[in-house]
Amino acid sequence: xxxxxxxxxxxxxxxxxxxxxxxxxxxxxxxxxxxxxxxxxxxxxxxxxxxxxxxxxxxxxxxxxxxxxxxxxxxxxxxxxxxxxxxxxxxxxxxxxxxxxxxxxxxxxxxxxxxxxxxxxxxxxxxxxxxxxxxxxxxxxxxxxxxxxxxxxxxxxxxxxxxxxxxxx
Amino acid sequence: xxxxxxxxxxxxxxxxxxxxxxxxxxxxxxxxxxxxxxxxxxxxxxxxxxxxxxxxxxxxxxxxxxxxxxxxxxxxxxxxxxxxxxxxxxxxxxxxxxxxxxxxxxxxxxxxxxxxxxxxxxxxxxxxxxxxxxxxxxxxxxxxxxxxxxxxxxxxxxxxxxxxxxxxxxxxxxxxxxxxxxxxxxxxxxxxxxxxxxxxxxxxxxxxxxxxxxxxxxxxxxxxxxxxxxxxxxxxxxxxxxxxxxxxxxxxxxxxxxxxxxxxxxxxxxxxxxxxxxxxxxxxxxxxxxxxxxxxxxxxxxxxxxxxxxxxxxxxxx
Numbered sequence: 001x002x003x004x005x006x007x008x009x010x011x012x013x014x015x016x017x018x019x020x021x022x023x024x025x026x027x028x029x030x031x032x033x034x035x036x037x038x039x040x041x042x043x044x045x046x047x048x049x050x051x052x053x054x055x056x057x058x059x060x061x062x063x064x065x066x067x068x069x070x071x072x073x074x075x076x077x078x079x080x081x082x083x084x085x086x087x088x089x090x091x092x093x094x095x096x097x098x099x100x101x102x103x104x105x106x107x108x109x110x111x112x113x114x115x116x117x118x119x120x121x122x123x124x125x126x127x128x129x130x131x132x133x134x135x136x137x138x139x140x141x142x143x144x145x146x147x148x149x150x151x152x153x154x155x156x157x158x159x160x161x162x163x164x165x166x167x168x169x
Numbered sequence: 170x171x172x173x174x175x176x177x178x179x180x181x182x183x184x185x186x187x188x189x190x191x192x193x194x195x196x197x198x199x200x201x202x203x204x205x206x207x208x209x210x211x212x213x214x215x216x217x218x219x220x221x222x223x224x225x226x227x228x229x230x231x232x233x234x235x236x237x238x239x240x241x242x243x244x245x246x247x248x249x250x251x252x253x254x255x256x257x258x259x260x261x262x263x264x265x266x267x268x269x270x271x272x273x274x275x276x277x278x279x280x281x282x283x284x285x286x287x288x289x290x291x292x293x294x295x296x297x298x299x300x301x302x303x304x305x306x307x308x309x310x311x312x313x314x315x316x317x318x319x320x321x322x323x324x325x326x327x328x329x330x331x332x333x334x335x336x337x338x339x340x341x342x343x344x345x346x347x348x349x350x351x352x353x354x355x356x357x358x359x360x361x362x363x364x365x366x367x368x369x370x371x372x373x374x375x376x377x378x379x380x381x382x383x384x385x386x387x388x389x390x391x392x393x394x395x396x397x398x399x400x401x402x403x404x405x406x407x408x409x410x411x412x413x414x415x416x417x418x419x420x421x422x423x424x425x426x427x428x429x430x431x432x433x434x435x436x437x438x439x440x441x442x443x444x445x446x447x448x449x450x451x452x453x454x455x456x457x458x459x460x461x462x463x464x465x466x467x468x469x470x471x472x473x474x475x476x477x478x479x480x481x482x483x484x485x486x487x
Contacts, residue, residue, distance in 0.1 A: 085204050089211075096211040099218035100327070112220050122224040126173050129216060133176035136205060136212070141184050 005038060005054035012061040020069060028065050029087060035062070035094040039101055047102070052111035055102035059095060059115075063124040066091045070131040081139045088135055095128070174225070177216060185209050214324060217331045297332065299351045302358035304329055305365075312365045312372075319372040326366060330386070333359050349400050353424040356393045360386065360431045363450045364438065370449075386450055394432070394465030401425055401472035422473065429469055436462050 011031055015024055035058050042051055070091075073084055105112040115121055184205040216225070308326055311317055333355065363386055404418050439447050439462075 085208070088208060089204075092208060092211040092215065096214040099215050099220065100324075103218060103220045105219050116220050122221055125215075125221055126224055129212070130173045130176055132212060132215075133173065133180050136180045136184060136208060137176065139184075139205070141205065 001038065001042070001051060002054065004034070005051065005058060008035060008054075008058035008061050012058075012064060015061070015065045020065070020072065025069060025087075028061070028069065029090045031061060032066075032090040032094040035059075036090075036097060039094070039097040043097075043101055047108065049108070049110050052102040052108040053114055055098050056111050056115045056118075059098055059103070060121070060124070062091055062095045063121075063128040066095075067124075067128045067131045070128075070135045073135065084135055084139060088132060091128075092132060095125075099125070177212065180205065180209060180212065210324070213328060217328055219331070298355045301329065301333060301355040305358035305362050308362065309365045312368045315372075319369050323369050326362065326369065329362075330359070349421055350424050353397065353400075353421075353428050356397070357424075357428050357431050360428075360435055362386070363435055363447075366450045367447060393428075394462075394469055397425055397428055398465075398469045398472045401469060405472065425469070425473060429466065429473065432462060432466050432469075436466070 008031060011027065015028060018024055020028075035055070038058075039055060042055065069087065073087065102108050103112050103115040215221075304325070308322060308329070311322055366386070400421070404421060408418070439451070442448070
């Protein structure tokens with residue numbers, strides 16, 4: 001696992017300066033899936049501090065190359081919304097689980113502190129989140145299949161939950 | 170990065186809300202033709218990560234626009250929670266709605282800087298506070314449903330904790346009795362989540378009881394006791410000055426006592442656990458023992474019983 005996690009750093013250095021062609025983009029999305037897989041696997045195992053730290057480091061790849069890819073997709077080329085969404089999903093899935101797990105001070109105080117201290121890391125995360133939001137905004141809403149009755153199902157079963165004491169279970 | 174909160178709000182308000190407004194059935198929300206709602210849950214997970222909180226708060230320069238807040242309010246009042254949908258179609262519930270509303274709450278209230286032109290400043294934040302017991306109740310009701318992955322409920326629990334910490338801790342002084350009542354009810358609901366958090370965690374990791382627990386009650390618990398004491402003190406002083414206890418105050422006192430009771434139950438629940446595993450739902454900063462809770466509780470009890478004379482205590486029994 002440690003060896004695999006270190007590969008993300010190598011890939012980050014490789015992609016950091018390269019012109020992002022389709023071949024490298026495929027590599028990047030494969031890496032995102034791998035990061036997500038590692039995070040899910042480590043979620044099931046007792047997470048070591050060193051692994052949490054390596055997972056956080058792997059986010060540099062998503063934030064750096066991911067932001068570049070999203071900006072390129074949104075502004076220079078003309079991809080289908082479905083393509084953009086698939087790419088978005090792969091990045092979001094990887095980063096959301098790592099931010100929630102390895103970079104979460106409630107779970108991994110040391111790794112989270114290292115994440116925040118690393119120069120530019122939170123800033124890179126915000127830049128990436130901005131790129132993700134903008135890409136999401138770029139995809140139009142299709143309300144064609146939706147019914148027109150607003151909030152048809154609201155609040156139907158809201159009050160069903162009684163105030164039974166949760167402490168007795 | 171001042172554009173980020175605006176862009177994220179825009180995703181929620183211009184992309185997710187129209188879909189939710191048009192049709193809030195679980196099938197439509199999960200449909201591939203408008204994936205914003207599903208993606209926004211993950212976006213919410215990433216944005217609300219505590220390691221980004223200070224950076225994000227720093228980049229919020231201006232309060233949200235009134236139009237945004239109005240839309241957020243509409244979304245909130247119509248927040249549908251699909252317990253029946255979960256029964257009809259296993260694995261489905263309104264997590265996208267809840268996630269969207271909680272992310273809105275988080276984004277609308279960094280530092281409590283919310284303003285509407287024609288109403289008291291934190292009005293919207295209070296609406297979010299009022300929605301919290303509903304969300305907490307839904308989570309508690311769904312926690313035993315094995316058709317819903319524990320991880321998805323944990324995500325919502327996590328976001329509720331984050332939003333509750335942001336809202337309950339940062340709201341300015343109470344402006345009215347109804348606000349204090351809403352606040353006390355929300356605090357009560359968040360405290361009552363403790364067994365749910367443990368249940369979710371045990372559902373996910375039954376084989377590793379000693380593992381560090383990922384889900385804890387927010388440390389706003391401590392602040393909450395202090396504020397409840399201050400509120401009791403305030404009522405007591407008002408009563409001492411005027412000599413009578415209006416009906417609204419009695420209601421408030423009742424709610425503060427209910428909060429007090431929930432706290433007592435939390436302590437009893439923690440103490441009745443021989444293995445000590447339940448203490449894991451307490452915030453790490455506060456240590457493994459519920460001593461701080463007892464201290465805070467005795468202070469609140471003192472304020473409720475003594476400070477305002479007997480009338481505050483009487484409110485409970487009438």
